[in-house]
Amino acid sequence: MSKLFRAVIMGPPGSGKGTISERIAHNFGLKHLSSGDFVRENISSKTDAGVLAKTYINKGLLVPDHVMTRLLLPRLEEMTKYSWLLDGFPRTLAQAEALNSSCDLDVAINLNIPLETLKERLRHRWIHPPSGRVYNMCFNPPRIQGLDDITGEALIQQEDDRPEALVARLRHYKDVAKPVIDFYKAKGILYTFSDTETDRIWPNINTLLSTKIPAIQSDARCASTR
Numbered sequence: 001m002s003k004l005f006r007a008v009i010m011g012p013p014g015s016g017k018g019t020i021s022e023r024i025a026h027n028f029g030l031k032h033l034s035s036g037d038f039v040r041e042n043i044s045s046k047t048d049a050g051v052l053a054k055t056y057i058n059k060g061l062l063v064p065d066h067v068m069t070r071l072l073l074p075r076l077e078e079m080t081k082y083s084w085l086l087d088g089f090p091r092t093l094a095q096a097e098a099l100n101s102s103c104d105l106d107v108a109i110n111l112n113i114p115l116e117t118l119k120e121r122l123r124h125r126w127i128h129p130p131s132g133r134v135y136n137m138c139f140n141p142p143r144i145q146g147l148d149d150i151t152g153e154a155l156i157q158q159e160d161d162r163p164e165a166l167v168a169r170l171r172h173y174k175d176v177a178k179p180v181i182d183f184y185k186a187k188g189i190l191y192t193f194s195d196t197e198t199d200r201i202w203p204n205i206n207t208l209l210s211t212k213i214p215a216i217q218s219d220a221r222c223a224s225t226r
């Protein structure tokens, strides 16, 4: 059985999880699994968990742990043949513990970005709600202003990306993320990256994963030829 690579990426809203996950998926051929995308898929296909999740999201709340794990863990079970990077999950210690009992992680990437930078980025963040595609009017603007590159549909700004809402969101993030960070630190798999620019963080993540991923795959090749 070949050894696969399993990672999570954590960080406050606007820290670049989605942006960096896309780069990792592209460079290392991992599947990028986004909890937000899973939630949106379940809402549009009206599964029980999706219908329940929608009631919380409509109120601007996080989806409760038991709903999130019900929605996400079966999807991970379908991914047993693939290496993956999970973005947006776990957000709480209960989610981290549930994930831990279903699989072994190799790496937890933690993005540590200053508050002022987060505020500035989210002020310029525009999203395409049906797909979850994210743009930034300065850093990665759409080809045509206000429109999604793939579908040509309108982009929107999320209410909770406003600076006033963001401060409360960040405070909440810090409170719930701290035990998750400590959990991965204790397991010896936590890697924290601090900077104001994704383009400066990215080479360090690239180097880290280059040392981890080929090693795992070559071990797996040796094992499978024995």
Ligand SMILES: Nc1ncnc2c1ncn2[C@@H]1O[C@H](COP(=O)(O)OP(=O)(O)OP(=O)(O)O)[C@@H](O)[C@H]1O
Residues within 6 Å of the ligand: 011, 012, 013, 014, 018, 035, 036, 037, 039, 056, 057, 060, 061, 062, 063, 064, 068, 088, 089, 090, 091, 092, 095, 132
């Ligand atoms: N792990 C999770 N636990 C609880 N709720 C979640 C989780 N992941 C996603 N959600 C719910 O789905 C919504 C959309 O998630 P998504 O990660 O796309 O966006 P977000 O909260 O704006 O995150 P960010 O600003 O960090 O990109 C969240 O606002 C939350 O209600």
Ligand SMILES: Nc1nc2c(ncn2[C@@H]2O[C@H](COP(=O)(O)OP(=O)(O)O)[C@@H](O)[C@H]2O)c(=O)[nH]1
Residues within 6 Å of the ligand: 011, 012, 013, 014, 015, 016, 017, 018, 019, 020, 121, 122, 124, 125, 126, 134, 135, 136, 137, 138, 139, 140, 196, 197, 198, 199
């Ligand atoms: N100016 C600037 N914007 C960035 C940088 N990295 C990401 N962004 C933008 O900041 C916003 C938040 O990034 P995103 O990947 O959605 O973060 P997430 O909320 O952690 O998933 C998006 O609009 C990105 O395009 C950066 O280094 N500089």
